[in-house]
Amino acid sequence: MLRVLIADDQDLFRAGFGLILGAQPDMEVVGEAADGEEAITAARRLQPDVVLMDVRMPGKSGIEATREICATTTAKVLVLTMFDLDEYVYDAVRAGASGFLLKDIRRDELAHAVRTIASGEALLAPAATRRLLDDLVRRPAHGVAPRLTTRLGALTEREHETLKLVAHGLSNAEIAAALVVTEHTVKTHVSRMLNKLGLRDRVQAVVLAYESGLVVAGESDNEDHTCE
Template structure:
């Protein structure tokens, strides 16, 4: 049973999300919070698997709460907002969020999103993904920063190649086809890559790949690949 904490300053949204999720056979809403401070306290007390986090809340906002929850608990944070703005997408991901969705999603999409981030995968609304990548692309790449270079050096050639393809937005099946390996092998490469880089999920891997300069806007996938 997946345990979920809902953090939103609007009673209507908390009640609505709660009804949708409690109706699922494998999901249980274990608590609610009306602001960032309460969300942090409840996440530490309840130890949920997933926290649904609003962005705009009184006092400590959702981004700040996400940062503390990700740093002090094992909970995955799924950010929900009505505001599809660049700074929220980027800041949420940098704070450690595993997902970013708009509040107008369908009820079946909400349950799927909770299951997805709970399983360790990352999930971003298509518009949010596009905005995140556009923002990263606009940031100038001046080569790999020293602290990032040291982390990337821990990767094997194949793990580095896998990271590049993950950053391009390819699924495990697409990466398997590109590298001519099985999906199981890709999953192993992704898992080891995330572990070596001390990353929570694929979203953070995308951010690191662009920020480090490992992936540069305009490069083709063929340019990234190496021959076996």
């Protein structure tokens, strides 16, 4: 049973999301929060699997709450917004959010998103993906912290290739075709790559790849990949 915490400053949204998710056979809404501070307290106390987080709330923002929740609990955060090109997409991902969706999604999409996030995958609405990539393009590569440089150096050649392909937005199936390996092998490469880099999911891997200069906006991956 997936445990879900809903954080939104509007009663209507909390109630609506609660009804949708509470009706799912594999989900339980364990709590609600009306601002960022309440969300942090509830997440630490209730230990949910997923937190639905409104990006804009009074007092401590959804971004600040996401950062603290991701740093102090094992919960995955799915950020929700009313704005299809919200300027906080980059900040939300940097804070540790595993997903970013619009509040006008259909009920079946919301349930699917929660399951996706809980399974360890990342999920971004198309508009949010465009905003994230636009932000990354505008931010010049500035290198990464020494500890992450060391971790990047610990990647095998195949894990390094996998990171670049993930950053280019390829799915596991597409990466498998590019590397001439099975999808199961790709999942293993992705999992090991994330573990070595200390990253929560593929979204953070994309940010790291761009910020470190490993991937340059606008370039395509034309390397000749061969199977191991």
